[in-house]
Amino acid sequence: MTNPEEIARLYRELSLFPSLSRADLGPVVTSQYGGKYSNIYTEWSQRDLERNENVKFCRQYIVFHDDKSVVYSGASGNCTEIKGELLSKDSPSGEMKAVVRECTIKGEDKQFLEIWSKNIKMKSINLTALKKHGKVFEDEQFGCLVWSHSETHLLYVAERKRPKAESFFQTESPELSSIGDEEETMRVEKKESVKGEQFVFHEDWGEALVNKSCPVLCVLDIEGDNVSVLEGVPESISPGQAFWAPGDTGVVFVGWWHEPFRLGLKYCPNRRSSLFYVDLMGGKCEQLSSGTSAVCSPRLSPDQCRIVYLECSVYGPHMQCSRICMYDWYTKKTSVVVDVVNRPREDGFTGIYSSQLSPQCWSADSQRIIVACPQRSRKDLLMVDISTGSITSLTSKSDVGNWCLLNMERDLMVVGCSSPNCPPSLRVGFLPARDSQDEVVWVTLEDSQTLPDIDWQILTFTPPPEQDNSQYPGLDFEALLIKPKEVKDGVKLPLIVSPHGRLLSLRFYCMQTK
Numbered sequence: 001m002t003n004p005e006e007i008a009r010l011y012r013e014l015s016l017f018p019s020l021s022r023a024d025l026g027p028v029v030t031s032q033y034g035g036k037y038s039n040i041y042t043e044w045s046q047r048d049l050e051r052n053e054n055v056k057f058c059r060q061y062i063v064f065h066d067d068k069s070v071v072y073s074g075a076s077g078n079c080t081e082i083k084g085e086l087l088s089k090d091s092p093s094g095e096m097k098a099v100v101r102e103c104t105i106k107g108e109d110k111q112f113l114e115i116w117s118k119n120i121k122m123k124s125i126n127l128t129a130l131k132k133h134g135k136v137f138e139d140e141q142f143g144c145l146v147w148s149h150s151e152t153h154l155l156y157v158a159e160r161k162r163p164k165a166e167s168f169f170q171t172e173s174p175e176l177s178s179i180g181d182e183e184e185t186m187r188v189e190k191k192e193s194v195k196g197e198q199f200v201f202h203e204d205w206g207e208a209l210v211n212k213s214c215p216v217l218c219v220l221d222i223e224g225d226n227v228s229v230l231e232g233v234p235e236s237i238s239p240g241q242a243f244w245a246p247g248d249t250g251v252v253f254v255g256w257w258h259e260p261f262r263l264g265l266k267y268c269p270n271r272r273s274s275l276f277y278v279d280l281m282g283g284k285c286e287q288l289s290s291g292t293s294a295v296c297s298p299r300l301s302p303d304q305c306r307i308v309y310l311e312c313s314v315y316g317p318h319m320q321c322s323r324i325c326m327y328d329w330y331t332k333k334t335s336v337v338v339d340v341v342n343r344p345r346e347d348g349f350t351g352i353y354s355s356q357l358s359p360q361c362w363s364a365d366s367q368r369i370i371v372a373c374p375q376r377s378r379k380d381l382l383m384v385d386i387s388t389g390s391i392t393s394l395t396s397k398s399d400v401g402n403w404c405l406l407n408m409e410r411d412l413m414v415v416g417c418s419s420p421n422c423p424p425s426l427r428v429g430f431l432p433a434r435d436s437q438d439e440v441v442w443v444t445l446e447d448s449q450t451l452p453d454i455d456w457q458i459l460t461f462t463p464p465p466e467q468d469n470s471q472y473p474g475l476d477f478e479a480l481l482i483k484p485k486e487v488k489d490g491v492k493l494p495l496i497v498s499p500h501g502r503l504l505s506l507r508f509y510c511m512q513t514k
Contacts, residue, residue, distance in 0.1 A: 017423035018046040021408035027094040037064045040327040057081045061445045070443045086138040131413040132227045134159030142215050142240030146249045158215040165198040206264040223405040232283035245303035250279045270294045272314045297357040301366040321351040371404045377458045377478040420482050421454035455485040
């Protein structure tokens with residue numbers, strides 16, 4: 001295909017397929033006839049070529065179940081585009097919803113924190129006007145929006161407020177002598193400003209995290225409409241991925257050290273970091289994990305007794321193999337649930353290479369977690385028993401190549417699954433009991449159309465003896481081959497090779513497909 005119009009037509013056709021980005025599960029509701037159901041809120045993104053931007057939209061589904069299997073499921077309404085929402089989260093009871101919204105008013109960007117109850121917007125707090133902090137973080141690296149267990153407070157992360165920088169030659173305006181709210185605000189800002197630092201460089205956290213340099217933990221008191229920045233967090237670290245500790249006594253978060261540098265955190269997650277706890281009463285900050293490794297994705301168990309998180313070595317390969325660690329909240333002891341795997345085990349397990357855990361990954365009994373993890377050329381859902389460390393794949397027998405756990409509540413899993421010739425589809429299924437040998441029965445909520453002209457397969461290669469690695473002998477590697485399903489006789493296709501991974505050198509032999 002060399003005609004630009006044909007290429008544009010194909011691109012327009014493929015851009016119609018949306019991608020799944022999020023799913024939230026509501027509380028179990030019992031109908032007047034005794035049936036139980038849960039509402040599922042999903043977010044998708046799609047490229048709008050006319051507007052030249054990515055649009056985000058939501059759709060809701062309803063799932064009737066008996067706590068063990070899905071009885072009936074279906075969509076409730078059509079898609080609705082989401083405008084201006086940076087973050088949103090339902091309260092644990094499902095009675096309220098918090099939204100961080102950004103909009104432009106008279107040419108200025110402003111951020112609001114909204115509290116909704118049923119069909120009423122109860123509160124809309126202008127965070128920009130409060131001037132307690134900078135912009136709210138909405139990224140997956142630092143950002144969060146978390147209700148307290150009591151549903152009276154909201155936790156989020158924002159950029160630290162910096163004093164206004166002015167020139168040495170800036171003179172004070174004589175109008176400041178008048179009295180009024182606006183003039184008083186200007187007077188306070190003038191007092192807090194610093195001279196001569198308007199061109200000072202502030203290092204940020206790099207690609208996809210530009211202008212994010214010094215995050216702070218912020219709490220909104222919903223009843224009092226008061227926003228406060230938590231004290232006690234060391235200035236040498238950047239906090240993120242925070243959540244409320246058991247009993248709402250404090251906040252648990254991941255802290256990344258600023259030294260030796262910040263740049264490039266998103267694609268270099270092997271930066272020195274640790275798990276911390278800051279006490280709300282005394283402002284004391286306690287380090288919960290070793291400060292010699294890199295950690296991420298702490299997740300609190302439903303019984304509020306344990307925290308699991310991913311840990312890997314500092315520096316070295318960027319997306320290296322991680323271990324799953326567990327911190328016991330009451331004994332204060334840390335254990336390794338799944339250790340680093342240097343080479344594939346006999347059962348086929350290749351190690352944990354996930355960049356993050358699902359927002360909700362614990363089973364209802366607080367004894368297992370579900371991890372969406374690459375296993376060679378597939379991405380499967382793995383069930384990990386925290387007591388024994390045993391690992392069971394829930395999807396290895398499926399033809400689908402990529403599985404992603406979007407959310408899980410009371411053992412009801414919401415997943416997205418796709419393959420090179422099949423856009424993401426939405427499915428649900430119940431996690432079997434701990435001692436059960438039953439397999440998950442997946443029910444499709446939103447199917448996707450398979451692309452009939454594309455074929456794919458996984459190829460396995462074994463290096464010849466002269467190229468075998470003496471330190472790790474007998475290793476093989478896989479490649480994903482994507483090609484047209486039907487090729488006319490005499491037509492030769494070019495081969496595009498995209499090597500990536502931990503192999504230091506590869507030798508490719510060009511092949512022509514007839």
